[in-house]
Amino acid sequence: MNRYIHEPVMVGEVIEALEIKKGGVYVDLTLGGAGHFKKIIEKLETGIVIGIDKDDKAIANALEEFGPFQKQSDHYIREKGSLTIIIYQGNYSNLKQLLIDLKIDKVNGILADLGLATDQYQSGLGLSYLEDSPLDMRMEQGLMVTAADLLNGLYFKELILLFKDLGDISFAKRLAKEVVEQRMMEPFKTTKQLVAIVQKIVPFRSRTGTNKHPEAKVFQALRIAVNREQYHLQQLLPQAYEALAPGGVLVVISFHSGEDRLVKQFFLALAQQKKCELLIKLAKPSRAEIEKNLRSHSAKLRAIRKI
Numbered sequence: 001m002n003r004y005i006h007e008p009v010m011v012g013e014v015i016e017a018l019e020i021k022k023g024g025v026y027v028d029l030t031l032g033g034a035g036h037f038k039k040i041i042e043k044l045e046t047g048i049v050i051g052i053d054k055d056d057k058a059i060a061n062a063l064e065e066f067g068p069f070q071k072q073s074d075h076y077i078r079e080k081g082s083l084t085i086i087i088y089q090g091n092y093s094n095l096k097q098l099l100i101d102l103k104i105d106k107v108n109g110i111l112a113d114l115g116l117a118t119d120q121y122q123s124g125l126g127l128s129y130l131e132d133s134p135l136d137m138r139m140e141q142g143l144m145v146t147a148a149d150l151l152n153g154l155y156f157k158e159l160i161l162l163f164k165d166l167g168d169i170s171f172a173k174r175l176a177k178e179v180v181e182q183r184m185m186e187p188f189k190t191t192k193q194l195v196a197i198v199q200k201i202v203p204f205r206s207r208t209g210t211n212k213h214p215e216a217k218v219f220q221a222l223r224i225a226v227n228r229e230q231y232h233l234q235q236l237l238p239q240a241y242e243a244l245a246p247g248g249v250l251v252v253i254s255f256h257s258g259e260d261r262l263v264k265q266f267f268l269a270l271a272q273q274k275k276c277e278l279l280i281k282l283a284k285p286s287r288a289e290i291e292k293n294l295r296s297h298s299a300k301l302r303a304i305r306k307i
């Protein structure tokens with residue numbers, strides 16, 4: 001069994017924003033546990049739905065849940081009556097080329113949920129501070145640099161920028177100093193080493209407000225850096241907009257202020273050029289959803305409709 005343990009975020013808001021029409025073409029750029037993908041399929045009934053993910057387990061999960069599929073050159077396809085389901089393993093920043101390969105001109109709706117599925121935190125890649133594992137964090141084949149490489153190799157000022165810009169970490173300078181001192185005695189290899197430093201800098205008695213879960217912020221910053229997530233998002237956004245048919249909708253859910261800032265600025269620039277309508281300027285999970293799924297608390301949803 002490859003099933004993910006994952007609770008999709010803001011499902012109702014996503015489906016409402018996408019305005020799914022039968023016979024349309026819809027793309028889920030971040031399959032994960034396929035929670036959103038499943039709802040899109042149920043609503044669509046006829047048309048084409050494409051799921052993309054770079055993670056092996058996410059692909060295996062989708063193939064098992066929605067199969068059987070036929071293997072094509074670089075994707076899997078299933079014809080289910082008048083509904084075509086396509087699963088593609090790769091980075092969403094390759095969206096334009098994928099649609100060209102599939103001979104799809106325009107799509108009616110695109111979703112990008114930039115968060116991780118719960119199981120991905122338990123992958124043994126060092127993505128979670130709750131597991132003792134190697135500091136790897138590479139989520140895509142072909143990547144060369146690990147989280148340990150960054151901690152052991154970046155200069156002091158580079159570490160400060162990484163923690164501050166990618167993690168919104170208020171203690172970035174102190175953390176960078178501790179990292180440099182620690183690696184002089186022993187190179188970073190495991191999550192346990194990094195967690196110990198964070199707990200030293202931010203003791204449990206002082207964990208309030210934005211520093212309530214400081215380890216999560218540190219690990220998030222490293223994951224974003226290792227996987228070049230902001231770079232890929234910058235590559236994706238213009239491709240996603242261009243792929244939309246007139247009236248098509250692009251929905252993005254972000255979990256980090258840096259990602260949300262990129263999305264907000266891109267959407268506002270399009271709106272100022274009268275190329276889109278700001279369908280949802282900003283939506284957050286309800287209190288009930290946050291109580292049910294604590295991971296959803298930092299989610300921010302924005303959506304545009306192409307003019």
